[in-house]
Amino acid sequence: MPDLSTDVRYIKGIGEQRAKSLQKLNIHTLQDLIAYFPRAYDDRSKICRIKDLQPGESACVEAMVAAQPTLSRVRKGLELVKLRAVDESGALDITFFNQVYMKDNLHPGETYTFFGKAEGIHQRKTMSNPIVEQNRMLTGRIVPVYPLTAGISQAMLARAIEQGLNACQDLLPDPLPLEVRRAHSLCDVGYAYRQIHFPGSEEQLEEARRRLVFEELFLLSVGMKKLRSRRDEFLCPPYQNTDITDFYRRLPFSLTSAQKRAVDDILRDLSSGRPMNRLVQGDVGSGKTMVAAAAIICAVRNGQQAALMAPTEILAEQHYRGLCPLLESMDVSCSLLTGAMPAKTRRSILEKLRTGETQVVIGTHALISPDVAYASLGLVVTDEQHRFGVNQRAALSAKGERPHLLVMSATPIPRTLALLIYGDLDVSVIDELPPGRQKIDTFAVNSSYRQRIYVFLRKEIEKGGQAYIICSMVEENDAVPDDRKAATEYSQMLQTQIFPDLHIACVHGRMKPKEKDKIMAAFAAGEIHILVSTTVVEVGVDVPNATVMVIEDADRFGLSQLHQLRGRVGRGQSKSFCILISDNRSEDSKARLSVMKQTGDGFKIAEADLHLRGPGDFLGQRQHGLPALKVANLRCDMALMKEAQQAAGELLEQDPELNAYPVTARQVQKLFDLNADTLN
Numbered sequence: 238m239p240d241l242s243t244d245v246r247y248i249k250g251i252g253e254q255r256a257k258s259l260q261k262l263n264i265h266t267l268q269d270l271i272a273y274f275p276r277a278y279d280d281r282s283k284i285c286r287i288k289d290l291q292p293g294e295s296a297c298v299e300a301m302v303a304a305q306p307t308l309s310r311v312r313k314g315l316e317l318v319k320l321r322a323v324d325e326s327g328a329l330d331i332t333f334f335n336q337v338y339m340k341d342n343l344h345p346g347e348t349y350t351f352f353g354k355a356e357g358i359h360q361r362k363t364m365s366n367p368i369v370e371q372n373r374m375l376t377g378r379i380v381p382v383y384p385l386t387a388g389i390s391q392a393m394l395a396r397a398i399e400q401g402l403n404a405c406q407d408l409l410p411d412p413l414p415l416e417v418r419r420a421h422s423l424c425d426v427g428y429a430y431r432q433i434h435f436p437g438s439e440e441q442l443e444e445a446r447r448r449l450v451f452e453e454l455f456l457l458s459v460g461m462k463k464l465r466s467r468r469d470e471f472l473c474p475p476y477q478n479t480d481i482t483d484f485y486r487r488l489p490f491s492l493t494s495a496q497k498r499a500v501d502d503i504l505r506d507l508s509s510g511r512p513m514n515r516l517v518q519g520d521v522g523s524g525k526t527m528v529a530a531a532a533i534i535c536a537v538r539n540g541q542q543a544a545l546m547a548p549t550e551i552l553a554e555q556h557y558r559g560l561c562p563l564l565e566s567m568d569v570s571c572s573l574l575t576g577a578m579p580a581k582t583r584r585s586i587l588e589k590l591r592t593g594e595t596q597v598v599i600g601t602h603a604l605i606s607p608d609v610a611y612a613s614l615g616l617v618v619t620d621e622q623h624r625f626g627v628n629q630r631a632a633l634s635a636k637g638e639r640p641h642l643l644v645m646s647a648t649p650i651p652r653t654l655a656l657l658i659y660g661d662l663d664v665s666v667i668d669e670l671p672p673g674r675q676k677i678d679t680f681a682v683n684s685s686y687r688q689r690i691y692v693f694l695r696k697e698i699e700k701g702g703q704a705y706i707i708c709s710m711v712e713e714n715d716a717v718p719d720d721r722k723a724a725t726e727y728s729q730m731l732q733t734q735i736f737p738d739l740h741i742a743c744v745h746g747r748m749k750p751k752e753k754d755k756i757m758a759a760f761a762a763g764e765i766h767i768l769v770s771t772t773v774v775e776v777g778v779d780v781p782n783a784t785v786m787v788i789e790d791a792d793r794f795g796l797s798q799l800h801q802l803r804g805r806v807g808r809g810q811s812k813s814f815c816i817l818i819s820d821n822r823s824e825d826s827k828a829r830l831s832v833m834k835q836t837g838d839g840f841k842i843a844e845a846d847l848h849l850r851g852p853g854d855f856l857g858q859r860q861h862g863l864p865a866l867k868v869a870n871l872r873c874d875m876a877l878m879k880e881a882q883q884a885a886g887e888l889l890e891q892d893p894e895l896n897a898y899p900v901t902a903r904q905v906q907k908l909f910d911l912n913a914d915t916l917n
């Protein structure tokens with residue numbers, strides 16, 4: 238008997254070759270297979286009479302094959318199977334190109350469902366290469382559309398999933414306790430899986446979605462709440478020495494009151510006797526680095542080491558250059574550690590970390606690699622936290638005796654969501670910018686302005702500025718969208734046709750981090766005039782000379798993402814501009830882009846985004862270090878989210894260890910995929 242852990246090759250039609258292709262989609266077992274949810278649906282539920290077929294429109298007809306199909310070889314490499322099918326309203330001429338087997342598969346006198354695009358006029362209706370079935374898997378119903386990979390087709394995957402569901406839909410353990418399902422009117426897990434793949438109707442699809450979204454948010458809430466209650470159990474020596482007035486005195490400016498509040502929160506945590514787990518959230522340019530520096534100084538004063546981790550080498554170097562002089566002027570020894578260093582330098586830094594000679598280390602992921610040992614790591618700061626998952630936070634913690642953790646993020650999250658997304662962290666918000674910042678003038682235009690924009694870019698560059706152009710990546714019918722093409726083609730076009738005399742470069746997500754850093758560094762050094770990029774520049778690289786941000790297809794981005802991108806300019810003395818290009822004329826799109834014109838406040842923008850589009854964008858971006866959510870970003874509303882959070886709280890209150898709910902506990906663990914000791 239097959240079970241959930243049975244290999245996918247169990248499925249009829251899945252052999253070695255296809256199993257290999259499925260592996261690329263992370264499908265290994267029957268469980269993986271049936272948990273591979275559609276990304277969209279195609280409503281083919283309506284069956285049409287042949288007479289009513291509209292040319293150019295796709296539709297299903299149910300018709301009988303009227304006579305033996307004929308095969309003709311038009312020329313080499315082109316074989317046609319033709320047949321006529323009829324229903325009570327008329328006749329349909331069907332042609333299959335290069336599908337010789339259709340000749341023998343379709344039998345005169347039998348009735349099939351055909352789905353395809355109708356062509357032809359009046360009496361002569363035709364269809365080419367329709368999908369043909371007798372059992373209505375892919376016709377006559379709402380049909381799932383899956384992200385694919387080479388060697389796997391929609392039909393093949395749908396048939397495999399159908400078999401998988403038949404074999405083990407009833408074996409799925411339900412992570413939602415019965416009483417929770419009852420209280421919130423949620424269907425059971427097997428039914429939800431069946432309906433999310435092969436919905437009987439729109440209503441049933443909605444029912445399935447609601448249940449699966451609820452499940453995901455519920456498990457996430459439970460996990461976050463457990464993380465939080467877990468960490469309250471650890472103790473550490475409270476910092477005694479938290480007077481950092483000499484640090485304040487050394488700064489060339491005084492901290493804003495929002496910065497001071499954040500520092501006070503941190504100092505309170507550090508002297509509390511429990512490990513700090515704090516998120517400092519502040520818009521781009523709000524001065525988070527100095528807040529981190531205050532925490533670092535305090536850790537060093539209390540005899541411990543501090544590590545500052547940035548998501549890229551270039552950001553790590555930027556921090557090092559910025560902080561090192563300040564730290565050293567206060568007699569704090571400081572090193573840089575990145576993956577790109579020569580082995581010898583690296584060894585010597587590791588040695589200094591091991592002995593404690595280096596008090597502060599700034600670097601990339603290299604800081605958590607297994608060969609890095611610390612004398613007494615007391616504080617870990619991660620910058621631009623959204624690139625670090627909950628898992629990595631945990632890996633870092635494992636380096637010290639539960640070090641204090643400070644996470645800095647420039648992604649504003651609406652307060653209503655913060656509890657879920659940062660459930661395991663305390664939050665300080667820096668809601669004020671240092672005085673004297675210039676507003677970035679923002680324009681929303683359609684593509685008929687493009688030539689004028691190019692002229693404007695040239696002017697800015699002649700004045701000595703630099704520009705970013707962001708092109709969004711086009712989601713192909715593919716599991717992993719490829720952004721390489723969009724960015725490279727666009728930058729080549731600009732280089733050859735528009736700006737042959739300027740230096741144009743491009744970065745995209747498929748590049749190796751080293752290559753990307755090299756180009757970013759050249760841009761920062763002013764050697765590149767225009768940088769064409771997908772959203773990889775989002776993270777906080779500082780290029781004060783960049784004055785223009787152009788965003789193509791701006792309507793495809795979430796508002797918070799647009800805000801992040803816009804924050805790449807306006808970092809220097811010169812007036813900066815952001816131009817949002819979009820040909821989307823929908824009211825929704827216009828409303829969203831006009832929010833960008835109206836305000837530069839990241840929190841207001843995030844609230845507006847939540848209001849206009851729901852929380853999907855926040856949950857789906859995977860920018861918050863959350864575990865990957867599969868369905869919650871498809872469709873969920875705030876009401877459902879509150880329900881799920883509340884249910885999670887109630888369950889934990891009643892049974893903090895989830896002793897009576899082993900399935901729930903296991904699923905939470907799996908969702909977070911953490912070391913057993915982190916959550917249990």
Ligand code: ADP
Binds near residue numbers: 492493520524526777
């Ligand atoms: P972010 O929050 O984006 O990380 P940074 O810490 O990089 O911001 O700070 C942005 C700039 O503002 C830096 O050049 C920093 O020196 C400066 N800055 C920080 N705090 C203040 C302040 N209180 N007054 C004036 N300038 C400040």
Ligand code: MG
Binds near residue numbers: 525526620777
């Ligand atoms: Mg920063």
